[in-house]
Amino acid sequence: MQVRSAVFVTSAADSSGFVKRPIPHFVFAGRSNVGKSSLLNSLLNRKKLAKTSQTPGKTRLVNYFLINDQFFFVDIPGYGYAKVSKQEQEKWGKLIDSYLSDTPFIGVIFLLLDIRHDPSADDRQMIEWLRASGFPFRIILTKADKLSRNKALQQQRAIAKQVGMAVSDLIVTSSQTGSGMRDIWAFLNQAFEDTKSRINQQKDAS
Ligand SMILES: Nc1nc2c(ncn2[C@@H]2O[C@H](COP(=O)(O)OP(=O)(O)O)[C@@H](O)[C@H]2O)c(=O)[nH]1
Ligand SMILES: [Mg+2]
Structure with a gap:
């Protein structure tokens, strides 16, 4: 898919701000500092669309980016940031659940x-939750440029084993070098078509 336009639309701090436009939403989740904003920028080939930060845990917002006026990329808040209070963490959990x-x-x-x-307890909990939810999901490994090729492959295998998935189910990426972006797009293109037909079926039925 060619990205013709990518615009930041809005941030939602709570469910009153959620965007319910009936087009596909592709969600990006993960702990603070894992590289979500960088990945979005790399995928979209925009340098500063999503704000990247050295100070994790600052964004507690659901951020919507509209792509080609056809679908959303949604950056949901990171979880498991140790420095925030239990109460704040619960607030995050509720925000994500309601989104x-x-x-x-x-x-x-x-x-x-x-x-x-290695995936943290929070990561493993998120994976369990995703499995139970029935939503289609995919794991993306970030920052591969920080490891040698061999070490990256070793980690890909180790993580796959720990989360009980096939090695090929984990997409290895680097926002720095752009590696893996094609793989994500291949997956997105297919998911976009699938979701569109789901939307059309629903329209026909109503
Ligand atoms: N070397 C390298 N650094 C990265 C990569 N992705 C993100 N980072 C760095 O990791 C830090 C957190 O990235 P950010 O995208 O803000 O993470 P977020 O909190 O998940 O949105 C920043 O300092 C980024 O420059 C990557 O692929 N390679
Ligand atoms: Mg971010």
Whole structure:
């Protein structure tokens, strides 16, 4: 798919701000600092569309980017940032839960994991939750440029084993070099078509 336009639309701090436009939403989730904003910029070939930050945990907003006026990329807040209070963490959890239950057409949820680290308890909990939810999801490993090729492959295998998935189900990426972006797009293109036909079926039925 060619990205003709990519615009930031809005940020939602709570469910009153959610965008319910019935087009596919592709969701990007993961811990703070995992590289979500960088990945969005790299995927869209825009340098500064999504704000990247050295200070994790600042964004507690659901951010919507409209692509080609056809679908959304949605950056949902990172979880598991140790420095915030339990109360704040619960607020995050509720925000994410309500986003996912209020949004009509989720195409895919991408869960980002840093390739250098074993999945945390929060990551594993998120994966369990995704499995149970029935939403289509995919794991993206970020920051592969920080490892040698061999070490990256080793980590890809180790993480696959830990989360109980096939090695080929984990998309290895680097926002720095752009590696893996084609793989994500291939997946997105297919998911876009699938979600569109789901939307059309619903339209026909109503
Ligand atoms: N080397 C390298 N650094 C990255 C990559 N992706 C993100 N980073 C860095 O990791 C930090 C957090 O990235 P950001 O995109 O803001 O993460 P977010 O909190 O998940 O949105 C920033 O300093 C980025 O420059 C990558 O693919 N390679
Ligand atoms: Mg970010």
